[in-house]
Amino acid sequence: MPVTKVVMPKLSEQMESGKIIKWLKKEGDRVQSGDILAEVETDKADVEMEAFGSGVLRKILVAAGNKAPVGSLIGVIAEENDDIGAVVAQAGSGAPAAAASEAKAPSGAKPGMADRPAAVPPQPKSEDPAARKPSPSTGSESPGSRRVQDAVAAASVPQPSGDGGRVKASPLARKIAAQSGVDLKLIQGSGPGGRIVRRDVEAASTAPAAAAVAAAPALRPVAQPAAAGAEYEDLPLSPMRSAIARRMPLSKAPVPHFYVTSEVAMDRAWELREELNGLEGQPKISVNDFIIRACALTLLQHPGVNASFQGESIRVFHRVHMGIAVALEEGLITPVLRDVHAKPLAQIAVEARDLAERARQRKLRTQELSGATFSISNLGMFDVRDFSAIINPPEGAILAVGSVRRVPVVSDEGLGVGRRMALTISCDHRVMDGAMGARFLQDVKKLLEEPLRLLV
């Protein structure tokens, strides 16, 4: 059996390192390819890490509770009699450094072809002649030990850095990746100098999903209680908090925001919602579900708002993927409800609730955390009149939703009481202008004020 290196997988675009929450297998345990080896905490979610080889988990190099940079060696799977000395020795100096510092990936532990991150098991397509070629043999070693040597040799080849550096990929690989939706940042290149070439993208696009959803309840970092009488305490940043801290200035500073606020009469929507929720066997529908549906329909009419600034061009999306901000104790996460323009209200209600619940349990799949074309942030449950949200790039706009409040309203009949809700859209001025945002908001308001339109 070949020796399989277990490396820290790259589970999201921003992920630079991951923390082992716990190992589900211990040294000496027999594992099958596909078994869950460990739980890893990333900046967005806790995910389970699969084994991509079978054998015995011979060595754990990064203990639970420690961090390791993406791509670094954290364990070795091999048969009892395989010599794993070379692999472990080669990672030897790297592993402790990995645990101590996530800033720099140890050079000795970078993955080569035989030890891609778990997200991308090596699966060269059989029609690729290069892949069919056997690796040159130097003696009479078993295939297993030869593979280890290859891996060691490959480790000395310079690899693209995972720290936001330029991804080296052939033009064809880039084209295929764009067509098949493969993220080049998640792939290890097998070409010269770590260049990603066609066979790497094709292997990645046929690979199984990166990580399954955790079945066990997720663990959360526990803050140490402050010592009595201390003037202050420094709380360590959770991965999620540091991701937010890193990303938000990337939006607010370079993206010129402008804001448009409108007030929506929610009386009829409120009544309709109560009526719908009174029906037996129907899923419970929230005010936010109405807003999601209204925005999705309106975005189809206003594609300029469902758009993203791309430097040299504006990308207008023909589908609506809705980011729904979910507040968590330690931060905020925005799972994505896909193709929401094509979904009826009841389906939106079910799927949005599922996403929010799983977000709170930190059980989201990585693919549910990116790709939104527009986002909604609702603080209505906190008795908020109105607020403005920060755009989540590369999206072009975000809608901030306040509480539905009972307020005095003036009508032709005189003074009365009505339900009102403030909507504030934050727009990227590079993509759209004030009037565009205002017209969008007007149409959202119209749908919410004539809510039967949301049912047809």
Add this chain to the structure above:
Amino acid sequence: MAVMTYREALNLALREELTRDPNVFVIGEEVGLYEGAYKVTQGLLKEFGPKRIVDTPIAESGFTGVGIGAAMVGLRPVVEMMTFNFALLALDQIVNSAAKLHYMSGGQYNVPLVIRGPGGPAHQLAAQHSQSMEVYFYHVPGLKVVRPSTPMDAKGLLKAAIRDDNPVIFIESETLYNVKGEVPEDPDFVIPLGQAVVRREGTDVTVVAYMGMMYRAMEAAEELAKDGISVEIVDPRSLQPLDTATIIGSVRKTHRAVVVEAGAGFAGMGSEIATEITEEAFDDLDAPVLRVTGAQAPMPYARNLERAKTPTKEKIADAIRRVCYANGSR
């Protein structure tokens, strides 16, 4: 179809065109009585007489000028260079007169001239007689440049060159004169200038090569087929005009390319074709285009050094493996 040598195919093309058009004549050193230094004009003096087959003194600039003048007033001269290296002596006539007279006379004159003879590396002809002379000509606007690799191409392309109203540089090879192949005997068989041909179909890599390099690339392709690498070979045949559409079409299929040329690589045909591919098919490339060229050095006389200077089957095969990321070292 008849099987004949490259030399016989050229001879047949000349005979057919001399017969077809009384304005065609052959001029050069030893083309008449001696029947050509490489016997390409064998039998022509006897058949067409001294007015059509003209022996000259050793004076390339002079007889090339005669050819240009004759072309300007309506004849269709075929000027033979004993070897194309000697054309350097006629470079001013070719570059400043033949190539430019049509333009500078405002279209009043055509120069329907063919200059033909062997060029490129052969067997121990040393520094002055082994040069890949096409590079001196395809850079000049107004000249067409042809390099025929097979007997069939030699006949079809020479006839097209003679019938062309522009000056055509037609460079053969000492190493190919005895190569045999099928040649159509039809006197109307002509291969238009500017059409490349796919010599071998493949799926993994496009190799662009002509003349002797094309044959070496074929051998390399045979060898690589055993390793599962499928090589497509494109022979451009004309270098000016260059059939980039066929080359690009092949690269779009294989996603990789190697260009082979016998001469030194700097600013050579490989550079030109690699650039065309990069400009036209960038998003189809899975690897940078590689060149296999002669070394940047004069051709040595010693056989082992001559081999070291020129692209060999092994060098071509190595480049193909590299461009396919199949050389073991990744």
